[in-house]
Amino acid sequence: MAKQTFTTGQVLTAAQMTSLQQTAMLGGAASAKTASYTLVAADAGTAISMSNASATTITVNTALFAAGDTVQITNLGAGVCTITAGTATVNTSASLALAQYESGTLDFTSTSAAIFIKGAGAAAASGGLTLLTTMTLSGASTTSASFSSDYKYLKIYFREIYGSANDVLRLRLNADTGNNYYAEFTIPSTPATGRDQGGTSIRFSSIDTSSTLTNKMYGTMELFRPSDTDVVHIYGESIGKNGATNPQMSFFSGIYDNSAVITSLTFFPGSGTFSGGTVYIYGGN
C-alpha cells in the first residue's frame, strides 16, 4: 500500500487494512513496470517490479519522498535494471544494477538522498549457475534473447544439434560481424587443425545432416569474463560429425577482441539451416 496521510476520524476500509497488513509483513503486490520508469511520490512504501528483455532504468528524483520512506525494486526481466540518480542522490555499497531476479530497497534518508540496499538475487549467488535461456535451434541462424552481462562466465551446453548440410556450427557475440574473432580448433582423430585470425565468427564444432541420435552434435562452451571490455576468452569441446564416418571429438579455444560486454549469442550453420537441437545458456558467478 502506498504511503498515506491519515486524518482524525477517518474510517479504514477492510481493503485498506488488508493492504496495510501485507505491507507490514513485507508482502503485497508489486506495481508491474515493463519500461524505464521515474519514481513518483505515490511509490513510497510500495514494491515495484520491472520486466523487460532489454536494459531499463528506475530514476530517482528529489522532493518526492521523506526520510524513512522505502521503495522495493525487483527485476524480473532478462535486461539489467539500473537504479539511476536523477535529481536525487543515490548511494550504495553494492551495485545499482539489478540482474534478472535480483532485488533491492531504496531507503530514503532525506527528501533528496537515498541508500540503495541490494539483496542477493539468484544471479548473484556465489558459485551458482543461473539458467538464462533455453533455445531450440531453427532457420539459418538462432539468436538468444538479451541477457545480463553481470556474470563472471557463461556456460553453454549443446544438445542434439544437426542441420540440413554437413558443415560446422558457428558463433557470433552480440551479432558482431567485425573481424574480432581469433580462434583455433583441433580434431585429434583426423587429425585436423584450423585457425581464424581476425575472422567474423567462430567455428565451434562439426554438425551433420543425420538425425540419428548418436550422430548429432553435443558439446559445451565457456565464455570467461563476458563483461570484460578488453577481450573475452572462450573454450569449448564437442563431439559431432561433418559427413565423417564416425563422430569426431574437437577442441576449440579463442578470444573475442572487442570493447563490448556480451549480452547475446547468435548460432548459425556454415551452410544450410538448423534441423534441430537445443542450446542451454547459463550465467555463473
Add this chain to the structure above:
Amino acid sequence: MKKPMVRIYTSNNEFIDREMNAAEFVIYQADQAAEVIRQAEAEAKAQAKAAAENKLAALGLTTNDLRALGL
C-alpha cells in the same frame, strides 16, 4: 526472392521466426561466400595431401618414414 528464415529469442523463452531483413541477408551472403572459400581451401588441402601420399607410396615410403627423418 524469399530470404532464409531466422529465429530470434525474446524474453521468457519466447521466439519469433521471420525472414531475414535486408541487412541480415547481406551478412548471410557474405558468410556463405566465405564458407565456400573455406571449403574449397580445405578440399584443395586434402587433395594435395592425398597426391603427396601417392607420390610417397610410389617411392615405397610412408609418412612415418618422413617423421623418422625428422621431416
